[in-house]
Amino acid sequence: MSSPVPLASKAPAPLAAPVPVAHPGPAARKPLVSALREAAAAALIALIVAVPLVGFETVQVSSGLELRTRWTWVAIAVACVFVGRLLLTLLMQHSRRQPQTRRTAGPIARTFRDSARWLGPIAVLGALVLPLMPFSDRYILDISILVLTYIMLGWGLNIVVGLAGLLDLGYVAFYAVGAYSYALLALHFDLSFWISLPLAGMFAATFGMLLGFPVLRLRGDYLAIVTLGFGEMIRVILINWYKLTNGPNGLSGIPRPSFFGLPFAAAPVSDGGQTFSGFFNIAYSPMHRVIFLYYLILALALLTNLFTLRIRKLPIGRAWEGLREDEIACRSLGINPTNTKLTAFAIGAMFAGFAGSFFATRQGFVSPESFTFIESAIILAIVVLGGMGSQLGVVIAAIVLIGGPELVRQLEDFRMLAFGGLMVLIMIWRPRGLLAFREPTIRLLRAAAAPPGNQRG
Numbered sequence: 445m446s447s448p449v450p451l452a453s454k455a456p457a458p459l460a461a462p463v464p465v466a467h468p469g470p471a472a473r474k475p476l477v478s479a480l481r482e483a484a485a486a487a488l489i490a491l492i493v494a495v496p497l498v499g500f501e502t503v504q505v506s507s508g509l510e511l512r513t514r515w516t517w518v519a520i521a522v523a524c525v526f527v528g529r530l531l532l533t534l535l536m537q538h539s540r541r542q543p544q545t546r547r548t549a550g551p552i553a554r555t556f557r558d559s560a561r562w563l564g565p566i567a568v569l570g571a572l573v574l575p576l577m578p579f580s581d582r583y584i585l586d587i588s589i590l591v592l593t594y595i596m597l598g599w600g601l602n603i604v605v606g607l608a609g610l611l612d613l614g615y616v617a618f619y620a621v622g623a624y625s626y627a628l629l630a631l632h633f634d635l636s637f638w639i640s641l642p643l644a645g646m647f648a649a650t651f652g653m654l655l656g657f658p659v660l661r662l663r664g665d666y667l668a669i670v671t672l673g674f675g676e677m678i679r680v681i682l683i684n685w686y687k688l689t690n691g692p693n694g695l696s697g698i699p700r701p702s703f704f705g706l707p708f709a710a711a712p713v714s715d716g717g718q719t720f721s722g723f724f725n726i727a728y729s730p731m732h733r734v735i736f737l738y739y740l741i742l743a744l745a746l747l748t749n750l751f752t753l754r755i756r757k758l759p760i761g762r763a764w765e766g767l768r769e770d771e772i773a774c775r776s777l778g779i780n781p782t783n784t785k786l787t788a789f790a791i792g793a794m795f796a797g798f799a800g801s802f803f804a805t806r807q808g809f810v811s812p813e814s815f816t817f818i819e820s821a822i823i824l825a826i827v828v829l830g831g832m833g834s835q836l837g838v839v840i841a842a843i844v845l846i847g848g849p850e851l852v853r854q855l856e857d858f859r860m861l862a863f864g865g866l867m868v869l870i871m872i873w874r875p876r877g878l879l880a881f882r883e884p885t886i887r888l889l890r891a892a893a894a895p896p897g898n899q900r901g
Contacts, residue, residue, distance in 0.1 A: 475537050483530035490525035494518045532872065567839070571742055575735045585734050589741055589806065591846045593799055596745040598826040598838040599752055600795030605824065606833035607756060608788035609768025611668040613820055614655070614675025618648040618793035620682060620815035622800025627695045627810050628688070637701035641801050648797025649790040651678075656789035660782055663771075675820055682812040694811025700733065701740065701805050708733035741802055748795050749835055755791070764788055765833075822846075829870050844870070 499518045503510050574580055574588060597619065604612045625644035629635045635643075659670050682689045689695065700708070706720040710728045721728040755761045763784045766774045771781055804810050826845055830837030849863045 475534070479530055479533040479537065482533045483526045486529040487522050487526035491518070491522045494521045564836070568746065575738055582731065582734060585731075585738050587847060587850050589734075589738050591842055592738075592741045592745050593803065594823065594826060594846050595839055595842045596741065596748050596799045597796060597823045598830065598842055599745070599748045599835065600792045600799065601823050602827050602833065602835070602838055603752060603764070603795075604788050604792040605827050607761065607768065608764040608785065610785060610788060611664065612671045612789075612792070613668045613817075613824065614671040614673070614678075615792070615796060615823055616815045616817070616820040617655075617675040617678035618652055618796035619800045619803070619819065620678055620810075620812075621648045621651050621793075622797030623804040623810045623815070624682065624689060624695070624800075625797065626801035626804045627698045630699050630805075631695065631697065637699070637801070637805050641798060644801040645794045645797040648800065649794040652789040652791075652793025653786055655793075656786040660785055672817070672820075675817060679812050679815055682815070689812075692812060694809055694813075696809045698804050698808045698810065700808065701736070703736060708736065737802075737806055741806075744798055744802060748798075752835065760784070760787055825867060829867065841870075 495518060498521055499514055501512050501514055503512055571588075571592075575585060597615070601612065601615050604610050604615070622644040625647040626637070626640045629640040629643060630637070655671065655674050659667050662670055683692050685691070702708070703720050706718060706723050708721075709719045710721075711719070719728070720732055756764070763774065763779050764787075766777070766779060767781060767784050767788075774781060774784070803814075807814075822845065826838055826841045829845065830839070830841030844866065845863070848866055
C-alpha cells in the first residue's frame, strides 16, 4: 500500500498576487503642464507684489509731487519671474528623473582642486601687476581696494565660521573697533599707522574674547542671535558715546599712511621734510597714494591668507575643524572647547581690526553708518557662497558679490535687485558654495598603501 499523500501537497497552488500597475500622476504625465502651473502661480504673486512697489512712482515737479505709473516695468518683472520659475521647475524635474549616484566633487571644484597649486601664484602675480597695466585707472584701483578689503574680512570670518563652525552675525563690530581704535590713536596720541595697526588688532582681538565668553555654551541659531546683538551694541555705543566717538558725526581728519615717513603730498611739509615724489625725484601724482594703498591692503590680505593656511595645519586649526564637526567628540578626545572657541573669535576679530584700521586710513573719516548689520551680512554671504572653509572660494565670492554690482551700477534703481538676483542664482546653482569641496587638512593613508615608517598624516 502506498503511503498517504499529505493534504498540503493536494492543495492547489496559490495564485500569484496581481502586480499593481503604477499610473503616472499628472506631474509625471505632463511635466510641462505642471511647470507652467507653478510658473503662473509665481507670476501671479509677482504681479500682486510688483503693482504697489514698482507700478507707481512719485516724481518731483514744479507744482509738487506727481504720481506716475510704470506698467511696462511691472510687465517686465512678471515676465522675468514667470520665465525664471518655469526654467527652474523644469530643471528640478529633470534632476529628479536622473538616477541617484554618489555625490562627488563637481567639475568646477575638481578643476580648481587640480589647478590650485599654480592658480594661486598666478592670481597673486596678476594682483601685483594690476596697477601697472595700461587700463588701470583710479576707478579700477578703488574697486580693487574695496574687493581686497572684503577678501581680507572674508578670510578673517572664515576662521570663525568656516573652520570653527561658529555662526557670527556681528563680525562688523570688530571691524568697527579696529577702525575707531586707529582713528582715536592717530588723532589723540599722534601715533603713526604702523604703530596703530597692531594695537587696533589687539583691541579687536580683546573684544573678540569678550564676545566669546558669554556664548561658550551656545550653538547654532542662539549663537547667531547673540553675536547679532553684540554687533548692534557696538554700533549703539559708537552713536551715543559722543565724547569719545563724536557720536553720529563720526571722526574726520584721520591721517593717511606714509611711505616710511615720506608723505604723499604735492609740496614739502612745513618742517622741511621731503615728500614721496621729491625723495624719488618723480613728478607728483595723486595716483601714488592710491597705488600705495592698493599694495598695502594686498599685503595685509596675503598675510591673512598665509596665516590661515599655516594655522589650520597646526593643532589649534585641527581643533577648530573638529569642533565644527562634533563638539562632543572633541571633548572626548581631550580638546578644550572653551579655549578653542575663544582663540577662533580672537584671531578672527584681530584680522577684522587690521582691516578696520586700513578702512579708517583710506577713508580719512569713520562714522557708525559704515558698520551696520548689512556689512556683516555681506561678509557672511561671501564666506557661505564661496564655500565654508575654502580660501579660494572667498576670493571668487568677493569678486562676484562686490565687483559684480559695480559692473551694473548704470542700472541705478535695479542695482541692488541685480545683487540679490546674483546671490539667488549662486545658491540655486551651487547650494553648498562655489567651492564646497576642498582637500582635507589631514589625510591618513592606509597601512597597505604605504610601507611602515613612511606613513604620513
